[in-house]
Amino acid sequence: MSPYYQDDFVTIYHGDCREILPELPKVNLVLADPPYGINTKSDGTGKIAPWADLCNASLWYELWISACRERLEAEGALWSFLNWRSLPTFQKASCAISWPIESILIWDKEWIGPGGVKGLRPSYEMVALFCRELFSIGDRSIPDICRFQGLRIKPTGHPAEKPLELLKWLIRISEGSRILDPFMGSGTTLRAAKDLNRKAIGIEIEEKFCEIAAKRMSQEVLSFT
Numbered sequence: 001m002s003p004y005y006q007d008d009f010v011t012i013y014h015g016d017c018r019e020i021l022p023e024l025p026k027v028n029l030v031l032a033d034p035p036y037g038i039n040t041k042s043d044g045t046g047k048i049a050p051w052a053d054l055c056n057a058s059l060w061y062e063l064w065i066s067a068c069r070e071r072l073e074a075e076g077a078l079w080s081f082l083n084w085r086s087l088p089t090f091q092k093a094s095c096a097i098s099w100p101i102e103s104i105l106i107w108d109k110e111w112i113g114p115g116g117v118k119g120l121r122p123s124y125e126m127v128a129l130f131c132r133e134l135f136s137i138g139d140r141s142i143p144d145i146c147r148f149q150g151l152r153i154k155p156t157g158h159p160a161e162k163p164l165e166l167l168k169w170l171i172r173i174s175e176g177s178r179i180l181d182p183f184m185g186s187g188t189t190l191r192a193a194k195d196l197n198r199k200a201i202g203i204e205i206e207e208k209f210c211e212i213a214a215k216r217m218s219q220e221v222l223s224f225t
Contacts, residue, residue, distance in 0.1 A: 029176025187213025
């Protein structure tokens, strides 16, 4: 298994995380931003969210979450982004693999996104925390709400790009020194880890985003922040 990109801090693999994860070394932090499920986006006329599809999607969540747990050391943890539509999928997968969600972090984006013409406009996403047996957050003053400005414009072109400072904060509070992102996208988790002098591994199934991430890793002065 050859890396798509590698330097002293970061290794990138191009492919399906379910195939690559079993071959990786152990880490002590997983930061994941997976697809939020089947048909959880708008089709232009309204939200599509059939219950059967959401439940069936949990089978895929079970596979990748279990594979990540196998790569985590006993003091490690997994954070995964989600929204209110994908929460049932996470809960079903969590029960099926007997790995409970320890906490749900509310990420206040400090701006209001589009929300159609009937309901409330969204201003938050969530991050689920799964803990291995020896993990704990050392700073007991941290609440379950964090505030980081959301990205109105996606600098790298990835539709689900997250703020760099949010990823850095998650790494710091989790005391992660060896980080894994199984859905790397444009490489924000890896860039955050490298900026903090942490080792990181990223996996991405779309080659165009592997190329974008590799370019970000090679930059000393960031253009994507």
